[in-house]
Amino acid sequence: MNWLAAKIYDPFMEGLEEACLRQWRGELLSEAVGRVLEVGAGTGANVPFYPETVEEVVLTEPHGVLREKLKGKVPEGGPFVVSEERIETLAMEEGSVDTVVLTLVLCSVADPAGALGRLFRVLKPGGRLIFLEHVASERPGRHRVQRWVEPVWKVCAGNCHLTRQSEERIGEAGFEMEWIKRESMRKALPFIRPSIRGIARRPGSVSENNQKSS
Ligand SMILES: C[S@@+](CC[C@H](N)C(=O)[O-])C[C@H]1O[C@@H](n2cnc3c(N)ncnc32)[C@H](O)[C@@H]1O
Structure with missing residues (x-):
């Protein structure tokens, strides 16, 4: 994302946040538990919605301008840790996280x-x-x-793709879908409106986890 797009990201998103995103974020984030990893946390739009019961929330944001805004939204003394890691170079241990949060990120990652x-x-x-x-x-x-719009939009909006088939990619990565909802993002530009949201699970059970760690 270029410097200007990062600077105007919050005002650009405000109408959309008010129309639907804030409500969806609240509903989704109420499901976060335990140790949480949020990748591409941007300016911290999800931060107010984490339940008080989460143990730790690692917020990664590689973009310097967005990360500064994110730091400004993180309350002191809370469960939040801000990092500049990219998904491609995540240093987290395998099998170490209870919840991963990904909002409006798959559109812009390279792979x-x-x-x-x-x-x-x-x-x-x-x-x-x-x-x-x-x-x-x-x-x-x-x-x-x-x-038609995608080639120009990608350049203006930080490699944001408009035609990603993210539901399919989530399934192919091995996740089992718990629920998914497809809905139009009201107040968004028409070519950004189609959206999916939901929860997918890494197969296995918490008891299997406990056996591994004992
Ligand atoms: C459209 S913004 C969404 C920000 C925030 N998640 C939200 O819901 O408002 C896309 C975010 O993905 C991040 N991003 C893009 N590629 C990434 C990568 N390879 N690793 C981590 N974050 C990435 C960008 O820096 C940006 O913060």
Whole structure:
């Protein structure tokens, strides 16, 4: 994301946050438990919605301008730790995290399949991926528009792709879908509106986890 896009990210998103995203973030984040990893945390739009019961929330944000804004939103003395790691170079141990949070990130990573594979591995068996992503439209006319706009949009908006099939990529990475909802993001530009949100699980169970650690 270029410097200007990062600077205007919050005001650009405000109408959309108010129309639907804030409510969706609140519903999704209420499911976060234990040790949490949020990748590409941006300016910290999810921070107010973490339940008080979480043990630790590692917020990674590689972009310097966004990370400074994120640090400003993180309350002192809370469970939050801010890091500059990219998904590609995550140093977290395999099977060490209870919840991974990914909101509006798969659109802009260079290799979504590789990223999801890495996130799958850092989750404990039975751990959950909370996701919210804008995706390719199922309507042929809108999909065509997304394909036309995408080359220019990617350059202006930090490699943000409009035609990603993120539901398929999540399944291919080995996750089991607990639930998924497809809904239009009201107040977004028409080519960004198609979205998915939900929770997917790394197969396995918490008891399997406990046996490994005992
Ligand atoms: C559209 S913003 C979304 C920010 C925030 N998650 C939200 O919901 O508002 C996309 C974010 O993904 C981050 N990102 C892009 N590629 C990444 C990568 N390879 N590793 C980690 N974060 C990445 C960007 O720095 C940016 O913060």
